[in-house]
Amino acid sequence: MDIGLKETIIAVITKNKASVSPGGGAPVFYADTDEELEKLAMYISRITTGMVHDLENGTYLIIKH
């Protein structure tokens, strides 16, 4: 049987620590630069086959649809 998560936030990637409260259910990854943010988001999305969404405040969400 296939079991998986759908329509959930798989991971949060941010360089704006103040905007994300840790311990909200999804793992939070911190990045220092834009390049690192972009790279982390790409890696995690490819690993989890999730979709990257940009909240435009330095935070990316990986969501499985």
Next chain:
Amino acid sequence: MNSYGEVVTVGILMGSIARFALLKIDYRQYPSYPQGYLVHLALGFIAASLGAVAVPALIEKEYTAVTFLALAAQQFRDIRSMERESLAKLEDTELVPRGSAYIEDIAKVFESRNYMAIFTSLGSSLGVYYLNIFWGIITGMVLIILFHLVSRRQTIRSISIVREGKLHFKGPLLYVEDILIMNVGLKNSRKIIKEKGLGVIIEPKDDNARATLANMGQRQAIAHDASALLGIRKDFGEPEFTPLIRRNHATGEIGMFIIPSEPDIKYLIEAVKRVPVIESSKRTPLSSEVGKKAAD
């Protein structure tokens, strides 16, 4: 009056031809292998036999033979569930799924084609019995052509105007003209979408079409057919390249975003126009009193 042998033979022949004539690799891309054909031809042959044998049975006043037709109906319902099940199981293997509405629609078509085979063989058997072989065959051919004409379906072309829509980004938000499609996070993905992506706008011609196009099953069918015909530049685990269709709730227009392997807008529009209107998605509010008055 002809012998039963001739009646049954011509009936079976015409019924089988009717099934064969409807069996073609079409927009559904299915069935496409001899094995797949064989299943449907064999069932078509059985259907034709039932129709052909019914005539002598009734003439001999063997009325219980009619119960066989009920058995046949049961059989053909099984075909429908067989098609539905196998297509539904294969959904996971499709990059762009057909959607349950489209699958139901395909299954129903397969079932109905067997009834067409029964009626064709019944008609031509009657023709042979009361007239002669020649007129029996003519009756069968007329029925085949008639069924072809009757079973023709409405397509997106007849209910809407399809045209190109410009793709653009507002920050991370992807739009087809003024219809919001999705939020694309990765800059690299945005670049690829900007370079290779195409947008299509489908404008409904009237309120019926507006309600039909709003249906999610219909939209999924459009996305599936467009990507089946033009190919899709997407792999497993790249959700941002999945074709998506979203609606402008004010006007009822729908906008599709797709990255085809063959980025040719002219044929993309043509592919969208050919998508059949799915029976379960078809809405006709204008044929009701309330709907007509509300549309004023």
